[in-house]
Amino acid sequence: MSIKHTVQEWIGSEQILLLIFLTISTYMFIESYTFTGSYIFPRYSALVMMLFAIMMLGNHLLPESIRRITTSSGGLESYATESVDKSTEQVESPIEDDPVEEEQSVEPNMKNAWITIGLMSGYVVFSYLFGMMWMTPLFVVAYTYQFDQPIKVIVVATVIATMFAYLFTTTLVLPLDEGILWEGPRWF
Amino acid sequence: MVLEALGEAVALILSGHTLYFLILGLIIGIFVGSLPGIGASLGMAIVLPLTVPMEGVDAIILLTGIYSGAMYGGSISAILFNVPGTAGAAATTFDGYEMAKKGNAVGALSTSAVSSVFGGSMAFLLLILISPIIIPIVLMFGTPEYFLMAIFGLATITIVARGAMVKGFIAGLFGFLLSTVGIAPLSPETRYTFGTTVLFDGLSFIAGLIAVFAVAEMLRLTTQEGKIKEEGITISGNILQGFNTVVKRPILVAKSGLIGMVVGAIPGAGGSISNFVAYIEALRSSKNPEAFGTGAAEGVIAPEASNNATVGGALVPTLSFGIPGSGSTAVLLGGLILHGIRPGPNLFSAELFITYSILIALLVGNLVILVLGILFITRAGYITKIDVHVIIPIIIVLSMLGAYAIRSNWVDVATVFLISILGLYMKLHNYSIIAFVLGMILGPIAEENLARSLDISGDSLFIFVAEPLRILLVLLILVTVFGPILKPYISRVRTRLEL
Numbered sequence: 001m002s003i004k005h006t007v008q009e010w011i012g013s014e015q016i017l018l019l020i021f022l023t024i025s026t027y028m029f030i031e032s033y034t035f036t037g038s039y040i041f042p043r044y045s046a047l048v049m050m051l052f053a054i055m056m057l058g059n060h061l062l063p064e065s066i067r068r069i070t071t072s073s074g075g076l077e078s079y080a081t082e083s084v085d086k087s088t089e090q091v092e093s094p095i096e097d098d099p100v101e102e103e104q105s106v107e108p109n110m111k112n113a114w115i116t117i118g119l120m121s122g123y124v125v126f127s128y129l130f131g132m133m134w135m136t137p138l139f140v141v142a143y144t145y146q147f148d149q150p151i152k153v154i155v156v157a158t159v160i161a162t163m164f165a166y167l168f169t170t171t172l173v174l175p176l177d178e179g180i181l182w183e184g185p186r187w188f
Numbered sequence: 189m190v191l192e193a194l195g196e197a198v199a200l201i202l203s204g205h206t207l208y209f210l211i212l213g214l215i216i217g218i219f220v221g222s223l224p225g226i227g228a229s230l231g232m233a234i235v236l237p238l239t240v241p242m243e244g245v246d247a248i249i250l251l252t253g254i255y256s257g258a259m260y261g262g263s264i265s266a267i268l269f270n271v272p273g274t275a276g277a278a279a280t281t282f283d284g285y286e287m288a289k290k291g292n293a294v295g296a297l298s299t300s301a302v303s304s305v306f307g308g309s310m311a312f313l314l315l316i317l318i319s320p321i322i323i324p325i326v327l328m329f330g331t332p333e334y335f336l337m338a339i340f341g342l343a344t345i346t347i348v349a350r351g352a353m354v355k356g357f358i359a360g361l362f363g364f365l366l367s368t369v370g371i372a373p374l375s376p377e378t379r380y381t382f383g384t385t386v387l388f389d390g391l392s393f394i395a396g397l398i399a400v401f402a403v404a405e406m407l408r409l410t411t412q413e414g415k416i417k418e419e420g421i422t423i424s425g426n427i428l429q430g431f432n433t434v435v436k437r438p439i440l441v442a443k444s445g446l447i448g449m450v451v452g453a454i455p456g457a458g459g460s461i462s463n464f465v466a467y468i469e470a471l472r473s474s475k476n477p478e479a480f481g482t483g484a485a486e487g488v489i490a491p492e493a494s495n496n497a498t499v500g501g502a503l504v505p506t507l508s509f510g511i512p513g514s515g516s517t518a519v520l521l522g523g524l525i526l527h528g529i530r531p532g533p534n535l536f537s538a539e540l541f542i543t544y545s546i547l548i549a550l551l552v553g554n555l556v557i558l559v560l561g562i563l564f565i566t567r568a569g570y571i572t573k574i575d576v577h578v579i580i581p582i583i584i585v586l587s588m589l590g591a592y593a594i595r596s597n598w599v600d601v602a603t604v605f606l607i608s609i610l611g612l613y614m615k616l617h618n619y620s621i622i623a624f625v626l627g628m629i630l631g632p633i634a635e636e637n638l639a640r641s642l643d644i645s646g647d648s649l650f651i652f653v654a655e656p657l658r659i660l661l662v663l664l665i666l667v668t669v670f671g672p673i674l675k676p677y678i679s680r681v682r683t684r685l686e687l
Contacts, residue, residue, distance in 0.1 A: 013613055013617070014613070014617045017610070018358075021358055024362070031379075031380060036377060037372065038374075038379065041635045042368040045361050045364050045365055049361040052357055052358045052361070056352075113410050116410045116580070117609060120584060120605060121605065124602070127588070128598055140581045140582070143577070143581040144577060144581060149578065156578075160582055161585040164586055165585065165589060168593060172240070172241065
């Protein structure tokens with residue numbers, strides 16, 4: 001097995017998530033030493049979070065007894081699900097699937113999620129530059145077009161979203177028609 | 189005091205505009221609840237920033253209306269598509285969908301509406317009746333007790349966390365650490381602001397709620413293409429049948445409602461648990477258990493009567509101690525704090541009318557659900573057929589607009605964007621979102637009450653064990669945190685002793 005394959009196997013999206021948590025908590029822990037007064041909560045919370053993140057990252061290296069603690073569940077939902085399974089087994093009724101939220105697979109279509117994140121990042125950045133009022137219809141058109149919606153649906157969704165942006169701008173008196181690069185046409 | 193507050197609350201609810209907000213909330217709730225994957229917390233999170241210019245009581249009634257409406261709305265897609273709109277309607281699919289497949293979708297939907305109304309009304313009435321008992325208990329709590337209750341709320345992460353507990357703690361601590369950004373409570377010191385003034389007010393917890401409940405949920409939906417919109421069922425059957433079926437089973441309705449109320453009052457439980465517990469109990473006590481799972485009306489009555497009653501139960505820890513037991517009550521708590529209504533003794537003394545207004549609004553709201561539910565029945569199928577790719581961009585737009593509306597601060601928009609991406613991966617890897625929200629909301633409350641308590645005691649930690657009630661709370665925290673860890677060891681010792 002190549003080193004590349006081993007690394008790919010170990011570094012999944014959960015490990016990246018844990019590394020982000022570890023980085024944030026480490027930064028917050030170190031930074032807490034610059035506080036003169038209110039440091040207790042952030043410092044110790046960051047410390048515990050760091051330890052837990054390290055524990056989860058090195059879970060496969062831990063002895064069995066400690067690993068059990070990191071993976072044990074105290075959730076009430078598991079109790080409810082188990083109970084209903086047992087009860088339904090007793091009467092042998094034709095209940096098929098457990099409709100409680102299924103354990104999320106880590107293999108869902110992440111491509112769609114990242115396309116949406118990409119479009120969303122464009123929406124946020126360009127809204128900051130030119131105004132959310134103007135970027136809202138563009139975002140909805142881009143999203144619905146990307147996901148193969150019929151023209152009629154694209155138009156309806158765009159009109160609805162634009163209407164919401166307009167209502168926010170006028171009723172809550174928000175400067176959504178201007179960005180840092182453009183002050184807007186001052187129609188509102 | 190109680191009667192005066194009750195009178196004030198009734199007058200407020202019947203004053204016209206409050207009733208309008210209640211009906212609006214219920215309509216939004218039924219709509220979002222009926223859309224699989226959307227649900228109460230998302231609907232409430234999106235509406236929350238819009239309530240900023242509203243009166244506090246009106247805002248809370250609007251939010252509770254959404255919560256209550258969504259509990260009923262969740263049954264629509266559960267019955268018609270075998271996909272629960274909310275986790276609280278999961279058990280409804282067992283028999284509701286079977287009834288619909290047999291050509292009695294309208295009967296199942298009306299049974300669900302009537303059971304929701306009866307179960308919910310019973311719980312709200314009961315709460316109003318027992319409130320004089322709750323009031324003195326809540327009034328016994330002072331600053332040290334509130335600190336311990338906030339820690340207890342954080343400790344319930346062990347209960348709320350689905351999957352590994354450590355993951356739940358990481359999520360909770362992450363939420364808490366984010367809440368420490370900005371000016372520290374009771375001191376002028378700034379923390380984690382990178383020297384920029386835009387972070388002085390900290391990260392908005394409402395932005396956090398919008399990020400995890402709305403945007404992250406939409407991102408998750410994009411990963412499940414084709415799973416939401418499914419072929420439905422022809423809507424046929426008799427509306428009156430539902431009413432007759434429920435009226436003939438008052439004990440089942442009462443029992444399920446009571447289960448919903450009690451389970452709802454347990455922090456970390458909520459509708460997703462109560463509907464299963466009520467279903468199991470209905471099945472256990474039934475004279476005809478074989479019928480369950482094949483379209484038995486009791487299999488719809490029990491979960492539906494319980495999930496609406498859960499709303500009432502969940503309000504007890506939320507309003508009295510500021511501990512949200514579920515995503516929806518977390519958003520509701522966010523709404524209370526946003527409008528300067530602090531959960532705790534005040535809501536049971538000077539502001540008792542607010543507590544009663546919420547309960548009476550929900551009671552009146554239940555009658556509205558009956559009317560709306562029946563009106564909705566024949567049109568219910570259309571809502572659930574809306575394509576997910578039409579809903580997603582609109583929800584994202586509303587979320588971003590709402591984030592900016594909180595404080596007209598782009599930091600909130602950036603917060604929503606970044607936390608939603610982390611929230612997506614937290615959901616995918618079972619890092620409890622509710623634990624994250626609990627950390628973000630309860631962290632500052634705990635920190636503030638700790639600082640106050642230490643001020644009172646001259647920095648002595650013994651203040652937290654100085655009275656029997658505080659010792660009891662400390663024990664409760666220890667049992668909650670270490671109970672699930674020690675449980676397997678205790679069972680092993682017990683098994684060895686038995687052998």
